[in-house]
Amino acid sequence: xxxxxxxxxxxxxxxxxSIRMSGIRSLFSSYSTLYHARLFCALRICPGSGAFAxxxxxxxxxxxxxxxxxxxxxRARKSEFKTSGDGRIVVNGDTKDLKIPYLFxxxxxxxxxxxxEFMVPKGSNSGxxxxxxxxxxxxxxxxxxxxxxxDLGGIYExxxxxxxxxxxxxxxxxxKVNAAKAPGEWQKIEILFRAPRFDSAGKxxxxxxFEKVLVNGVLxxxxxxxxxPTRSAPMEGDAARGPIAIQGDHGPIAIRSFRVTRMADxxxxxxxxxxxxxxxxxxxxxxxxxxxxxxxxxxxxVLVGGTKQYSQPLATALAxxxxxxxxxxxxxxxxxxxxRFSRRLGDATTGHETGIFRFISQAAxxxxxVEYIHMEGLLVKKQDGWKILMEYQKGPATEAEWQALKQLxxxx
Numbered sequence: 001x002x003x004x005x006x007x008x009x010x011x012x013x014x015x016x017x018s019i020r021m022s023g024i025r026s027l028f029s030s031y032s033t034l035y036h037a038r039l040f041c042a043l044r045i046c047p048g049s050g051a052f053a054x055x056x057x058x059x060x061x062x063x064x065x066x067x068x069x070x071x072x073x074x075r076a077r078k079s080e081f082k083t084s085g086d087g088r089i090v091v092n093g094d095t096k097d098l099k100i101p102y103l104f105x106x107x108x109x110x111x112x113x114x115x116x117e118f119m120v121p122k123g124s125n126s127g128x129x130x131x132x133x134x135x136x137x138x139x140x141x142x143x144x145x146x147x148x149x150x151d152l153g154g155i156y157e158x159x160x161x162x163x164x165x166x167x168x169x170x171x172x173x174x175x176k177v178n179a180a181k182a183p184g185e186w187q188k189i190e191i192l193f194r195a196p197r198f199d200s201a202g203k204x205x206x207x208x209x210f211e212k213v214l215v216n217g218v219l220x221x222x223x224x225x226x227x228x229p230t231r232s233a234p235m236e237g238d239a240a241r242g243p244i245a246i247q248g249d250h251g252p253i254a255i256r257s258f259r260v261t262r263m264a265d266x267x268x269x270x271x272x273x274x275x276x277x278x279x280x281x282x283x284x285x286x287x288x289x290x291x292x293x294x295x296x297x298x299x300x301x302v303l304v305g306g307t308k309q310y311s312q313p314l315a316t317a318l319a320x321x322x323x324x325x326x327x328x329x330x331x332x333x334x335x336x337x338x339x340r341f342s343r344r345l346g347d348a349t350t351g352h353e354t355g356i357f358r359f360i361s362q363a364a365x366x367x368x369x370v371e372y373i374h375m376e377g378l379l380v381k382k383q384d385g386w387k388i389l390m391e392y393q394k395g396p397a398t399e400a401e402w403q404a405l406k407q408l409x410x411x412x
Contacts, residue, residue: 112244112262120251176221179215192210266348277296301391339358
């Protein structure tokens with residue numbers, strides 16, 4: 001990050017004389033009246049070497065990548081965020097009753113890394129709303145021996161007015177430690193966030209997850225989840241993508257660096273690997289390559305038959321199928337298998353696949369025999385690739401169901 005001197009410049013602050021960045025530090029360190037003046041500085045983001053820096057990183061310049069919005073929760077009046085000075089500083093109003101809007105990125109993000117350098121005076125409050133919904137709290141929490149989800153680095157609580165009064169506030173995750181610096185000191189918060197996941201029908205399959213949150217280099221959150229938008233979020237309902245919002249109506253905050261990095265989608269990487277796995281299975285069946293098919297199976301794999309109600313080691317089934325592979329390889333039988341999926345769950349090393357496979361076999365001189373089978377597969381990733389640990393052939397499916405899965409896949 002550049003030095004303070006590189007960022008120094010005059011800033012016309014409403015209700016205060018023009019000051020330099022060094023003056024902001026002095027002001028914030030001695031600030032005692034929360035609403036004496038409202039100040040929001042969003043300085044031009046400069047290159048850095050943070051945890052999420054990389055080719056996908058985007059520096060957000062004030063005015064260029066940021067938009068002012070009142071949000072669904074707060075209505076802005078005559079004075080909103082304004083660019084002043086050399087275009088690097090954004091200021092808002094100066095009176096207690098003025099409702100200042102949130103500051104949003106114009107772009108929307110799913111999985112994302114965020115690095116923010118900020119300064120707050122004593123008692124001031126703000127927050128980073130990832131996707132405009134899930135807040136990591138910013139608060140002047142320096143020196144507090146007891147802290148909660150509303151302190152610096154906390155994942156803020158949720159709120160539901162329809163619940164019994166004593167249960168209206170729920171969830172929220174306190175930071176592991178209080179890593180806040182003193183008022184007037186520049187601080188840094190780093191966020192690694194995974195967006196909620198949804199199946200093909202739009203049903204949520206995984207909650208929003210903060211994989212890591214660091215405050216001033218100290219780990220304060222790890223794999224913290226929230227089942228929905230946190231309290232006072234400017235946007236409602238879970239979603240796959242959304243803008244990043246900075247809260248601007250709970251007191252002064254200065255920001256001198258704001259870096260956003262689009263993170264690789266771990267689900268997409270896994271699904272690409274599993275697509276390659278199923279293609280390998282298809283090639284092995286279609287060509288009669290028994291050894292290649294066997295290599296896709298876990299040594300301790302299990303085959304479950306739903307129609308005939310049995311369970312047996314995959315090794316037993318492989319011994320039975322070996323002759324069929326030989327017939328295909330020698331050209332006595334044509335065989336073809338393909339799979340389509342309705343639900344695909346997992347992480348970097350496990351997968352649960354639900355769908356239908358189609359198996360076509362044709363002996364010389366006979367018409368083809370086509371079977372559609374509802375299936376579930378449990379897979380694990382080993383050093384030599386993905387292996388099926390459990391194959392559950394649940395029962396017959398129809399051609400219409402098979403075609404419906406194609407339409408479902410094409411619509412994604």
